[in-house]
Amino acid sequence: MARKQGSHADITGPKVRDAALRLFARHGFAAVSMRQIAAEVGVQAGALYLYTSDKQALLFELMRDHMEELLADWQAPDAPPTDQLEDFVRHHIRFHLGRPELVFIAYMELRNLTPENFAVIEGLRRDYEDRLEAILRAGQQSGVFAVPDTKLATMALIAMLTGVTTWYREGGRLNRAAVEGIYWDMVRKAVAA
Amino acid sequence: MARKQGSHADITGPKVRDAALRLFARHGFAAVSMRQIAAEVGVQAGALYLYTSDKQALLFELMRDHMEELLADWQAPDAPPTDQLEDFVRHHIRFHLGRPELVFIAYMELRNLTPENFAVIEGLRRDYEDRLEAILRAGQQSGVFAVPDTKLATMALIAMLTGVTTWYREGGRLNRAAVEGIYWDMVRKAVAA
Numbered sequence: 107m108a109r110k111q112g113s114h115a116d117i118t119g120p121k122v123r124d125a126a127l128r129l130f131a132r133h134g135f136a137a138v139s140m141r142q143i144a145a146e147v148g149v150q151a152g153a154l155y156l157y158t159s160d161k162q163a164l165l166f167e168l169m170r171d172h173m174e175e176l177l178a179d180w181q182a183p184d185a186p187p188t189d190q191l192e193d194f195v196r197h198h199i200r201f202h203l204g205r206p207e208l209v210f211i212a213y214m215e216l217r218n219l220t221p222e223n224f225a226v227i228e229g230l231r232r233d234y235e236d237r238l239e240a241i242l243r244a245g246q247q248s249g250v251f252a253v254p255d256t257k258l259a260t261m262a263l264i265a266m267l268t269g270v271t272t273w274y275r276e277g278g279r280l281n282r283a284a285v286e287g288i289y290w291d292m293v294r295k296a297v298a299a
Numbered sequence: 300m301a302r303k304q305g306s307h308a309d310i311t312g313p314k315v316r317d318a319a320l321r322l323f324a325r326h327g328f329a330a331v332s333m334r335q336i337a338a339e340v341g342v343q344a345g346a347l348y349l350y351t352s353d354k355q356a357l358l359f360e361l362m363r364d365h366m367e368e369l370l371a372d373w374q375a376p377d378a379p380p381t382d383q384l385e386d387f388v389r390h391h392i393r394f395h396l397g398r399p400e401l402v403f404i405a406y407m408e409l410r411n412l413t414p415e416n417f418a419v420i421e422g423l424r425r426d427y428e429d430r431l432e433a434i435l436r437a438g439q440q441s442g443v444f445a446v447p448d449t450k451l452a453t454m455a456l457i458a459m460l461t462g463v464t465t466w467y468r469e470g471g472r473l474n475r476a477a478v479e480g481i482y483w484d485m486v487r488k489a490v491a492a
Contacts, residue, residue, distance in 0.1 A: 134326075137330040214327075253485075258481050262462065272454075
């Protein structure tokens with residue numbers, strides 16, 4: 107893949123990804139053509155294939171990199187379950203508020219992944235969910251949490267926290283730290299023994 | 300609009316809506332043509348315009364009817380706030396689990412509504428959110444709930460409850476009643492004084 111190396115690819119590659127992200131979020135994956143992506147980047151349609159094999163690869167890489175970044179960006183601290191949970195909640199909100207378009211695509215375009223690509227993304231999502239569930243189970247075992255079903259609680263909390271991206275507006279009534287605090291208060295009580 | 304009346308329209312109209320719903324959910328609004336919708340219904344493309352003015356009208360009517368049905372289907376019972384909240388939670392889960400494609404479209408295709416249509420849908424959503432917030436405020440005032448921000452709690456709870464549609468599978472580990480019970484337990488604790 108020598109032709110993907112070098113300073114030209116280093117600059118244009120991220121531009122292609124950004125353009126694909128913007129266009130997929132605005133119009134939906136199925137409605138966007140490689141020609142449109144090329145026009146958004148400012149290159150000829152043929153030149154796009156120096157940077158990506160096809161539209162499916164672009165979508166998959168956006169979703170995979172998003173999940174891998176999320177997994178790399180957060181490790182459970184060496185701390186009691188309640189502190190781990192607070193750290194998870196605050197990080198989840200911060201991370202996702204910074205990437206509303208990726209959050210939107212990660213949910214909306216699952217249907218457009220090939221079965222093989224879907225399996226990879228689903229595996230990464232499960233890894234992330236497992237981290238939260240491990241915290242809930244640890245708290246359950248030590249008696250600080252009372253969660254009737256740790257799997258459902260995991261799905262419920264992730265949906266609640268990710269939902270912030272649908273209504274939060276920068277410069278609105280509450281800043282990010284205030285939002286984190288209010289959500290943490292609800293999560294803390296929801297799982298408390 | 301006499302030509303939209305009569306038994307032929309009565310049968311074909313709902314078929315057009317169902318076809319549009321299925322295709323929008325599968326491919327996204329922007330990627331679906333009126334021709335495809337007609338083919339799915341089994342009529343000529345021109346015949347579609349007996350039932351709808353255009354694709355935007357189809358999308359808007361799907362989203363508006365979904366919200367109006369939701370609002371018509373639930374009224375706060377004459378009961379203490381905790382009972383009202385339980386009734387809201389259980390109804391919300393039941394209603395949305397029965398309509399996963401509409402839930403998906405209602406979130407995903409907001410971006411494709413005209414500004415006028417968006418304002419109508421946003422108004423209906425606000426009416427629904429206001430009902431939940433009124434319960435939270437009533438409970439706050441009577442001292443049974445402790446919610447630092449009733450607006451944020453409203454958004455958080457709706458996102459958490461609606462998220463059920465993304466993972467629930469009929470015939471899975473838990474039936475709907477069990478799911479309702481587990482979510483109600485988390486909501487009850489999350490807002491408790």
